[in-house]
Amino acid sequence: TGHHWGYGKEDGPSAWHRQYPVAKGNRQSPIDIIPDEARRDSSLGPIFLKYDRCTSLNISNNGHSVVVEFNDSDDRSVIQGGPLDNPYRLKQFHFHWGEKGCEGSEHTVAGIGYASELHLVHWNAVKYKTFEEAATAPDGLAVLGIFLELGDDHRWLHMITDALYMVKFKGSSTDFKGFNPKCLLPSNLHYWTYLGSLTTPPLHESVIWIVLKESIVVSDKQLGMFRLLQFSGEEDGQRMRMENNFRPPQPLKERLVRSSN
Numbered sequence: 001t002g003h004h005w006g007y008g009k010e011d012g013p014s015a016w017h018r019q020y021p022v023a024k025g026n027r028q029s030p031i032d033i034i035p036d037e038a039r040r041d042s043s044l045g046p047i048f049l050k051y052d053r054c055t056s057l058n059i060s061n062n063g064h065s066v067v068v069e070f071n072d073s074d075d076r077s078v079i080q081g082g083p084l085d086n087p088y089r090l091k092q093f094h095f096h097w098g099e100k101g102c103e104g105s106e107h108t109v110a111g112i113g114y115a116s117e118l119h120l121v122h123w124n125a126v127k128y129k130t131f132e133e134a135a136t137a138p139d140g141l142a143v144l145g146i147f148l149e150l151g152d153d154h155r156w157l158h159m160i161t162d163a164l165y166m167v168k169f170k171g172s173s174t175d176f177k178g179f180n181p182k183c184l185l186p187s188n189l190h191y192w193t194y195l196g197s198l199t200t201p202p203l204h205e206s207v208i209w210i211v212l213k214e215s216i217v218v219s220d221k222q223l224g225m226f227r228l229l230q231f232s233g234e235e236d237g238q239r240m241r242m243e244n245n246f247r248p249p250q251p252l253k254e255r256l257v258r259s260s261n
Protein backbone atom coordinates (compact mmCIF):
# COMPACT_ATOMS: atom_id res chain seq x y z
CA THR A 1 0.00 0.00 0.00
CA GLY A 2 1.10 3.56 -0.48
CA HIS A 3 4.08 4.85 -2.45
CA HIS A 4 6.76 2.12 -2.42
CA TRP A 5 10.48 2.62 -2.50
CA GLY A 6 12.64 1.79 -5.52
CA TYR A 7 15.84 2.77 -7.30
CA GLY A 8 14.43 5.47 -9.58
CA LYS A 9 14.93 9.22 -9.44
CA GLU A 10 11.83 9.89 -7.34
CA ASP A 11 11.76 6.78 -5.11
CA GLY A 12 15.49 5.91 -4.97
CA PRO A 13 18.13 5.91 -2.17
CA SER A 14 18.20 9.71 -1.79
CA ALA A 15 14.44 9.69 -1.02
CA TRP A 16 14.31 6.69 1.34
CA HIS A 17 14.93 8.83 4.46
CA ARG A 18 11.47 10.39 4.16
CA GLN A 19 9.69 7.11 4.95
CA TYR A 20 12.70 5.48 6.72
CA PRO A 21 14.45 8.14 8.84
CA VAL A 22 17.05 5.57 9.99
CA ALA A 23 18.51 6.08 6.48
CA LYS A 24 20.51 8.91 8.10
CA GLY A 25 21.51 6.75 11.11
CA ASN A 26 24.94 6.02 12.57
CA ARG A 27 25.45 2.49 11.24
CA GLN A 28 24.12 2.52 7.68
CA SER A 29 25.30 0.27 4.84
CA PRO A 30 26.93 -0.03 2.39
CA ILE A 31 30.22 1.81 3.02
CA ASP A 32 33.41 2.50 1.11
CA ILE A 33 35.97 0.09 2.58
CA ILE A 34 39.47 1.58 2.75
CA PRO A 35 41.84 -1.38 3.23
CA ASP A 36 44.70 0.74 4.61
CA GLU A 37 42.39 2.10 7.34
CA ALA A 38 40.96 -1.30 8.34
CA ARG A 39 42.35 -2.66 11.61
CA ARG A 40 43.94 -6.10 11.35
CA ASP A 41 42.53 -7.92 14.38
CA SER A 42 44.27 -11.11 15.54
CA SER A 43 41.19 -12.00 17.63
CA LEU A 44 39.23 -12.35 14.38
CA GLY A 45 39.36 -16.03 13.46
CA PRO A 46 38.28 -17.60 10.16
CA ILE A 47 34.64 -17.81 9.13
CA PHE A 48 33.11 -21.23 8.56
CA LEU A 49 30.31 -21.81 6.05
CA LYS A 50 28.32 -25.01 6.34
CA TYR A 51 25.77 -25.01 3.51
CA ASP A 52 23.53 -28.02 2.98
CA ARG A 53 22.25 -28.35 -0.63
CA CYS A 54 18.90 -29.64 0.61
CA THR A 55 17.81 -26.35 2.17
CA SER A 56 17.25 -24.26 -0.98
CA LEU A 57 13.54 -23.74 -1.70
CA ASN A 58 12.68 -21.23 -4.42
CA ILE A 59 13.90 -18.37 -6.59
CA SER A 60 11.77 -15.24 -6.90
CA ASN A 61 11.60 -11.67 -8.16
CA ASN A 62 10.58 -9.37 -5.29
CA GLY A 63 10.55 -6.23 -7.41
CA HIS A 64 13.96 -5.15 -6.08
CA SER A 65 16.22 -8.14 -6.82
CA VAL A 66 16.23 -11.87 -7.57
CA VAL A 67 16.17 -13.84 -4.31
CA VAL A 68 16.85 -17.53 -3.54
CA GLU A 69 15.20 -18.52 -0.25
CA PHE A 70 16.19 -21.35 2.08
CA ASN A 71 14.51 -23.56 4.65
CA ASP A 72 15.73 -22.03 7.92
CA SER A 73 13.88 -24.36 10.34
CA ASP A 74 17.17 -25.83 11.65
CA ASP A 75 20.97 -25.32 11.59
CA ARG A 76 21.71 -27.28 8.40
CA SER A 77 22.99 -24.17 6.57
CA VAL A 78 24.88 -21.72 8.78
CA ILE A 79 27.76 -19.27 8.93
CA GLN A 80 29.86 -19.14 12.09
CA GLY A 81 33.22 -18.00 13.47
CA GLY A 82 34.94 -14.75 12.59
CA PRO A 83 33.16 -11.89 14.40
CA LEU A 84 30.10 -14.02 15.19
CA ASP A 85 29.32 -15.30 18.71
CA ASN A 86 26.75 -17.80 17.46
CA PRO A 87 25.96 -19.71 14.27
CA TYR A 88 23.66 -17.66 12.00
CA ARG A 89 21.15 -19.50 9.78
CA LEU A 90 21.02 -18.92 6.01
CA LYS A 91 17.69 -17.33 5.06
CA GLN A 92 18.18 -16.08 1.50
CA PHE A 93 20.67 -14.73 -0.98
CA HIS A 94 20.24 -12.08 -3.67
CA PHE A 95 22.26 -9.80 -5.92
CA HIS A 96 22.74 -6.10 -6.69
CA TRP A 97 24.03 -5.00 -10.10
CA GLY A 98 24.49 -2.05 -12.47
CA GLU A 99 23.92 -1.34 -16.14
CA LYS A 100 27.63 -1.38 -17.01
CA GLY A 101 30.68 -3.20 -15.66
CA CYS A 102 32.28 -0.51 -13.53
CA GLU A 103 29.43 -0.07 -11.06
CA GLY A 104 26.71 -2.21 -9.51
CA SER A 105 28.16 -3.35 -6.20
CA GLU A 106 27.01 -1.69 -2.98
CA HIS A 107 30.25 -1.74 -1.01
CA THR A 108 33.22 -0.17 -2.74
CA VAL A 109 36.93 -0.73 -2.01
CA ALA A 110 39.02 2.44 -1.89
CA GLY A 111 36.36 4.07 -4.08
CA ILE A 112 36.28 1.26 -6.64
CA GLY A 113 32.97 -0.43 -7.42
CA TYR A 114 32.46 -3.90 -8.85
CA ALA A 115 29.94 -5.03 -11.47
CA SER A 116 27.75 -6.74 -8.89
CA GLU A 117 27.55 -7.90 -5.27
CA LEU A 118 26.05 -11.13 -3.87
CA HIS A 119 24.52 -11.00 -0.37
CA LEU A 120 24.00 -14.18 1.66
CA VAL A 121 21.61 -13.22 4.48
CA HIS A 122 21.78 -15.14 7.77
CA TRP A 123 19.99 -14.65 11.12
CA ASN A 124 20.81 -15.34 14.78
CA ALA A 125 18.40 -18.18 15.62
CA VAL A 126 20.14 -18.78 18.96
CA LYS A 127 19.02 -15.43 20.40
CA TYR A 128 15.86 -14.71 18.34
CA LYS A 129 12.80 -16.79 17.50
CA THR A 130 12.14 -15.52 13.96
CA PHE A 131 14.02 -13.82 11.11
CA GLU A 132 11.68 -10.83 11.42
CA GLU A 133 12.59 -10.41 15.12
CA ALA A 134 16.31 -10.83 14.40
CA ALA A 135 16.08 -8.30 11.53
CA THR A 136 15.38 -5.53 14.10
CA ALA A 137 18.09 -6.53 16.64
CA PRO A 138 21.61 -5.01 16.64
CA ASP A 139 23.21 -8.49 16.42
CA GLY A 140 20.34 -10.14 14.61
CA LEU A 141 21.70 -10.60 11.07
CA ALA A 142 24.99 -11.53 9.44
CA VAL A 143 25.29 -10.79 5.73
CA LEU A 144 28.18 -12.22 3.71
CA GLY A 145 29.02 -9.90 0.81
CA ILE A 146 30.85 -11.22 -2.26
CA PHE A 147 31.97 -9.00 -5.14
CA LEU A 148 31.39 -10.11 -8.74
CA GLU A 149 33.82 -8.85 -11.38
CA LEU A 150 33.65 -9.32 -15.15
CA GLY A 151 35.75 -11.91 -16.94
CA ASP A 152 35.17 -15.48 -18.04
CA ASP A 153 31.91 -17.38 -17.51
CA HIS A 154 31.35 -18.54 -13.93
CA ARG A 155 31.02 -22.32 -14.17
CA TRP A 156 28.06 -22.55 -11.75
CA LEU A 157 26.24 -19.20 -12.11
CA HIS A 158 24.34 -20.62 -15.10
CA MET A 159 22.27 -22.61 -12.58
CA ILE A 160 20.84 -19.25 -11.49
CA THR A 161 20.80 -17.41 -14.83
CA ASP A 162 19.05 -20.41 -16.49
CA ALA A 163 16.14 -19.89 -14.06
CA LEU A 164 15.80 -16.10 -14.48
CA TYR A 165 13.37 -16.31 -17.43
CA MET A 166 10.87 -17.92 -15.03
CA VAL A 167 10.98 -14.96 -12.63
CA LYS A 168 11.08 -12.07 -15.10
CA PHE A 169 8.31 -10.09 -13.43
CA LYS A 170 7.85 -8.74 -9.89
CA GLY A 171 5.97 -11.25 -7.73
CA SER A 172 6.98 -14.34 -9.73
CA SER A 173 8.55 -17.34 -8.00
CA THR A 174 9.51 -20.88 -8.92
CA ASP A 175 10.97 -23.99 -7.27
CA PHE A 176 14.74 -23.94 -6.86
CA LYS A 177 15.71 -27.10 -4.99
CA GLY A 178 19.11 -28.65 -4.39
CA PHE A 179 21.23 -25.56 -4.99
CA ASN A 180 24.29 -25.20 -2.77
CA PRO A 181 25.56 -21.59 -2.62
CA LYS A 182 29.00 -22.89 -1.67
CA CYS A 183 29.64 -23.03 -5.44
CA LEU A 184 29.47 -19.21 -5.54
CA LEU A 185 32.26 -18.64 -2.99
CA PRO A 186 35.79 -17.56 -3.92
CA SER A 187 38.69 -19.80 -2.88
CA ASN A 188 39.87 -17.45 -0.12
CA LEU A 189 37.60 -16.38 2.76
CA HIS A 190 39.64 -13.44 4.09
CA TYR A 191 37.25 -10.63 4.94
CA TRP A 192 36.54 -7.17 6.28
CA THR A 193 33.86 -6.85 8.97
CA TYR A 194 31.92 -3.92 10.44
CA LEU A 195 28.56 -3.17 12.06
CA GLY A 196 25.96 -1.91 9.59
CA SER A 197 22.44 -2.15 8.26
CA LEU A 198 20.15 -3.56 5.62
CA THR A 199 20.98 -1.71 2.38
CA THR A 200 17.31 -1.47 1.37
CA PRO A 201 14.28 -0.30 3.34
CA PRO A 202 13.52 -0.86 6.16
CA LEU A 203 17.31 -0.19 6.53
CA HIS A 204 17.32 -1.81 10.01
CA GLU A 205 20.70 -1.37 11.79
CA SER A 206 20.86 -5.08 12.55
CA VAL A 207 23.64 -6.44 10.32
CA ILE A 208 27.10 -7.71 11.14
CA TRP A 209 28.68 -7.32 7.69
CA ILE A 210 31.32 -9.76 6.49
CA VAL A 211 32.67 -8.67 3.08
CA LEU A 212 35.08 -11.05 1.33
CA LYS A 213 38.29 -9.57 -0.02
CA GLU A 214 38.43 -11.94 -2.98
CA SER A 215 35.82 -11.49 -5.71
CA ILE A 216 34.34 -14.13 -7.99
CA VAL A 217 34.46 -13.78 -11.79
CA VAL A 218 31.36 -13.87 -14.00
CA SER A 219 30.97 -13.01 -17.68
CA ASP A 220 29.20 -9.95 -19.06
CA LYS A 221 26.83 -12.35 -20.82
CA GLN A 222 25.88 -13.98 -17.51
CA LEU A 223 25.43 -10.64 -15.74
CA GLY A 224 23.43 -9.39 -18.72
CA MET A 225 20.87 -12.13 -18.01
CA PHE A 226 20.04 -10.39 -14.70
CA ARG A 227 19.08 -7.28 -16.71
CA LEU A 228 16.31 -9.25 -18.45
CA LEU A 229 14.45 -9.12 -15.12
CA GLN A 230 11.87 -6.39 -14.58
CA PHE A 231 11.23 -4.22 -11.50
CA SER A 232 7.58 -4.17 -12.57
CA GLY A 233 4.85 -6.78 -12.60
CA GLU A 234 3.58 -8.50 -15.77
CA GLU A 235 0.44 -6.37 -15.86
CA ASP A 236 2.29 -3.07 -15.28
CA GLY A 237 2.26 -0.81 -18.34
CA GLN A 238 5.78 0.53 -18.67
CA ARG A 239 8.68 -1.93 -19.03
CA MET A 240 11.11 -1.39 -16.13
CA ARG A 241 14.38 -3.27 -16.70
CA MET A 242 15.87 -4.40 -13.38
CA GLU A 243 19.33 -2.81 -13.12
CA ASN A 244 21.20 -0.29 -10.91
CA ASN A 245 19.47 -1.81 -7.84
CA PHE A 246 22.31 -0.73 -5.56
CA ARG A 247 22.54 1.83 -2.73
CA PRO A 248 25.66 4.04 -2.82
CA PRO A 249 28.15 4.07 0.10
CA GLN A 250 26.96 5.77 3.31
CA PRO A 251 28.94 7.77 5.93
CA LEU A 252 31.23 5.59 8.08
CA LYS A 253 30.61 7.88 11.11
CA GLU A 254 32.30 6.50 14.28
CA ARG A 255 32.75 2.96 12.97
CA LEU A 256 35.85 0.81 12.70
CA VAL A 257 36.32 -1.70 9.89
CA ARG A 258 38.29 -4.74 10.99
CA SER A 259 40.26 -7.10 8.79
CA SER A 260 40.78 -10.84 9.20
CA ASN A 261 44.36 -12.08 9.06
Ligand SMILES: NS(=O)(=O)c1ccc(NC(=O)CN2C(=O)C=CC2=O)cc1
Nearest residue numbers: 119121131132135143197198199200201
Ligand atom coordinates in the same frame (compact mmCIF):
# COMPACT_ATOMS: atom_id res chain seq x y z
N1 LIG B 1 20.80 -5.94 0.86
S1 LIG B 1 20.80 -6.58 2.31
O1 LIG B 1 21.28 -5.61 3.26
O2 LIG B 1 21.50 -7.85 2.29
C1 LIG B 1 19.15 -6.94 2.76
C2 LIG B 1 18.81 -8.19 3.28
C3 LIG B 1 17.49 -8.46 3.64
C4 LIG B 1 16.51 -7.48 3.49
N2 LIG B 1 15.17 -7.67 3.80
C5 LIG B 1 14.62 -8.82 4.16
O3 LIG B 1 15.23 -9.83 4.34
C6 LIG B 1 13.11 -8.79 4.30
N3 LIG B 1 12.64 -10.10 4.63
C7 LIG B 1 12.03 -10.38 5.78
O4 LIG B 1 11.87 -9.57 6.66
C8 LIG B 1 11.64 -11.77 5.73
C9 LIG B 1 12.05 -12.27 4.52
C10 LIG B 1 12.69 -11.20 3.84
O5 LIG B 1 13.21 -11.21 2.72
C11 LIG B 1 16.86 -6.24 2.97
C12 LIG B 1 18.18 -5.96 2.60
Ligand SMILES: [Zn+2]
Nearest residue numbers: 094096119199
Ligand atom coordinates in the same frame (compact mmCIF):
# COMPACT_ATOMS: atom_id res chain seq x y z
ZN1 LIG C 1 21.63 -6.98 -0.59
